[in-house]
Amino acid sequence: MTVQEYPELENIIADDEKFYLNAFGRRMPICLVKGEGIWVYDSEGHKYADLIGGIAVNVLGHAHPRLVKAICSQAGRLIHCSNYYYNQPQTTLAGRLARIFQDGRVFFTNSGAEANETAIKLARGYFFHRRDPRAKIISAVRSFHGRTLAAATATGQPRYSAPFAPLPGGFVHVPFNDIDAMRKAIDDTTCAVILELIQGESGVFPANGSYIREVAALCRKTGARLIFDEIQTGMGRTGRFFAYEHYDVKPNIATLAKGLAGGIPIGATLADEETATGFTPGDHGSTFGGNPLACSAALAVLDEYEAGELVEKARETGDFLLAQLNELQARTSLVADIRGLGLMAGIEFSVPIAADIKQELQARGYLVGAVGDSVIRLLPPLIITRQDLSSFISDLDDCLKEASV
Numbered sequence: 001m002t003v004q005e006y007p008e009l010e011n012i013i014a015d016d017e018k019f020y021l022n023a024f025g026r027r028m029p030i031c032l033v034k035g036e037g038i039w040v041y042d043s044e045g046h047k048y049a050d051l052i053g054g055i056a057v058n059v060l061g062h063a064h065p066r067l068v069k070a071i072c073s074q075a076g077r078l079i080h081c082s083n084y085y086y087n088q089p090q091t092t093l094a095g096r097l098a099r100i101f102q103d104g105r106v107f108f109t110n111s112g113a114e115a116n117e118t119a120i121k122l123a124r125g126y127f128f129h130r131r132d133p134r135a136k137i138i139s140a141v142r143s144f145h146g147r148t149l150a151a152a153t154a155t156g157q158p159r160y161s162a163p164f165a166p167l168p169g170g171f172v173h174v175p176f177n178d179i180d181a182m183r184k185a186i187d188d189t190t191c192a193v194i195l196e197l198i199q200g201e202s203g204v205f206p207a208n209g210s211y212i213r214e215v216a217a218l219c220r221k222t223g224a225r226l227i228f229d230e231i232q233t234g235m236g237r238t239g240r241f242f243a244y245e246h247y248d249v250k251p252n253i254a255t256l257a258k259g260l261a262g263g264i265p266i267g268a269t270l271a272d273e274e275t276a277t278g279f280t281p282g283d284h285g286s287t288f289g290g291n292p293l294a295c296s297a298a299l300a301v302l303d304e305y306e307a308g309e310l311v312e313k314a315r316e317t318g319d320f321l322l323a324q325l326n327e328l329q330a331r332t333s334l335v336a337d338i339r340g341l342g343l344m345a346g347i348e349f350s351v352p353i354a355a356d357i358k359q360e361l362q363a364r365g366y367l368v369g370a371v372g373d374s375v376i377r378l379l380p381p382l383i384i385t386r387q388d389l390s391s392f393i394s395d396l397d398d399c400l401k402e403a404s405v
């Protein structure tokens, strides 16, 4: 008799289709069961290089010994306690992040959307407590800020918010990288501007340097709070801890989530000392936010970043990846554009083949993300090596040769 280690894939899919809310539109008939390093394994024993990394979450890859040890050790001591009480992992992590942000204060949540909700509430609270209430929040077309109602309303893609009207008021969208549009929209009643430095979910579109610097100047002029959503671009993804370091612009508020605890749910809202006055006791809260387990995991991630110089590594391997992708583009007319920074890359095809290429890469043992019909997105763990990336490029090259015949 053979022992069935994992449930049959068909049964998992049947149960999911019956019991899980029909929200995801899952198209990959794969059930992942374990991982190690950049590798993951499915219930049928296939092995994949994980180049999407749980969507920029698995920054240390899978089953990283330092992270596993920190989680197990904290779980055996204190998983959770109420925010009525102090807990040391929380204050230590807040201090570490405030030092990296070089200013101010931190609030912990459980997700990226909540970190942005916190940022929006903090900006509104800041003006409320100054007796100059301001409602207007400006964000960019094609942006993504999360799925809760205010974050979905800030998101500049109506399909994420339109079905759920009525939506919170005060939100305005302007085209990305269009400084004239921002100049027209911003004024002395503007509460905040929220932007991604590289729009991730919509297909990896970087902000121009001059645009970001001028937006920051307009915010300073009007008093509007500048919020950078670094949920995807932060945690060293682009080769700097925060992507805004590439732009020489410091926001009033930055949000983090995804990679912060390497896979344990957490979000963080970082605010400068002035903007942090937007909350007074009782204004905001969270039952789970900043609990000892999540914060210990995040501390282990930051320790590993320092020990392994992972931000510098992401810069080097990211430069290598983008150079290789640019060479690939020069070899084939199927690649129309390469966008990104560090280990955040978008490959835009000249024809709508993203789904086919994703499928073909999966058959060859790679997990990647597809955005729309023509973009493949890569967000690999920061521990990935040049060698791993070279193998991927050579397989992608083969896929494209097959696609063109």
Ligand SMILES: *Cc1c(COP(=O)(O)O)cnc(C)c1O
Binding pocket: 110, 111, 112, 113, 114, 116, 144, 145, 146, 147, 196, 200, 201, 229, 230, 231, 232, 233, 257, 258
């Ligand atoms: C993923 C993401 C979010 C939402 O994070 P959740 O944890 O899914 O709520 C918000 N903003 C950006 C830029 C993201 O990439």
